[in-house]
Amino acid sequence: MPLAAIKAVAKSQNGVGAFILPCRTLTFHYCNWWGSSRGMNAFLKSSLPTFAARNPQIEILVAPRPQKHPVIIANYINGSQRSICVKNLQNEGVREKAELLRGSTGEKNRKLDGRPVKSLNESVRGVWDPFHGSKIQI
């Protein structure tokens, strides 16, 4: 055989064709008795229906968690989980935290040192090469 082929798997580029929101589920835990979840209860009553209607791709679960602080738990496509305690926050604050979890990719927070853009494509200029471009006379 003059030629063989190497097996590979095409890599996903989320957002190039279709966009899959990384946030898969959001679970809202509340308590009916403790005052720390007053804002959470207000959010569940007033803002959650609009939030759910604007994000139909997220599975939303509401569950009581008596005698605990209210918490929002998000599960992501990559298998990770993030949770934010929303004790003593008002309705608007809870909504902001829910939006924060919705927009997250689920990856760990890390510092973007060096180059902030990662690309699969080679650079337009190519790798630097001593034999091309303007000749340097020594």
Add this chain to the structure above:
Amino acid sequence: MQRISISRCASQLRAPRRPACPCAAANSVRRSTTPHSHRIQARCQSTVAIPDEGGLHLEIAANSGAAATRKSRPSSQPLPLEKLPSPHPSAAERSTKLHALRSRLSLPPRFPLQALARTLVHASADPNPAFNNASLSILGRHLLGYYTSEWLLCNYPRLPMPVVFAAVEAYIGPKALATIASEWGIEAAAEPGGEVDSGLLQFKRIASGDGLPEALRRQAPWKWNVTTTHKIMRTDEFGSTNAPPSPHALQKTPVPMEEAAQSFVRALIGALHVHLGSPLVKRFFRDHFLSRHLDISTLFDFRTPTRDLSRLCAREGFEAPVARLISETGRLSRHPVFVVGVYSGKDKLGEGAGSSLDEARTRAAAAALKAWYLYKPVEVTVPSSMEGELDTSKWRPNFVDCGEVIV
């Protein structure tokens, strides 16, 4: 790469919803006098996916005796959910996971959730072909193979066949499909059953410590004489040497998750084709499959590129290729670098750098061969884009190449 006729293979998959033709309905009524399995009757009573009045008609011959009508035995008690092998179709509307999955994949609301739920049931969970995804996954597999190979052959007409097969496998191979399913957020149920949420992937898992089942382990080659022509004409879209197991053959067999996930993705394509039509499937395929990144130039594995290149030049009537040293540095040092170009007459075909003259020459020949094989026409119309079109003025004939060099 089998040749298929798609026009005929879709209609019968909707057969559980309504009889395909009057004679089929008559057949099913006649068949309803045969003894049935009790489970099927109980499931057909309140189903949403099968609201048939006259009868249930199964085109698949495997369980033809299992067809039942509502009129024949209207008074049997429904079984408890735990007795069903897979979730009831009427549970699909209540599943939040399915609603979320449909919106996550940007599918229109007219795509029924019952169909989406059916694509998640592997044959190992539910052996009844009216409720599992085996038939849909066969259709989806052929559609995926058709769309991928036509796109590759039209966009890269000079690609050698081994590379075409590898590229098809990179886009829609078993590993790629399992990755796609996990990127769509598909979760698997621990154990299939009627009480499980319809939005979970249902399949029978391999028990811990057990090996692969016999059906997946069996390595029966298509034929001992495996030529490239045979791979194109007779084998599957990946040119593999062994026949994959038929989805219908995996009933009650424990399977790995990858197998179930790939059957789900294929079945989803099949279900989209049946319920929404081919234009939407093509758009879905472009968005979810062709948008993935694959550098085809990394798939080549040349053995003797210099010999291939000289054969190619002889075939195409070019002058014989000559390797010339363009520049060099540090010939007597520990890290010499040579830059060699391959020339045919006055045209430079390729260029490569290496730490020895031979390496640089080989790299240059490989670069020249890749430049030839990866030729891409500017404007391409794939054959499937003309399906059902009355105005054929947009059609551009595709470039057909005589193929790779034979040494």
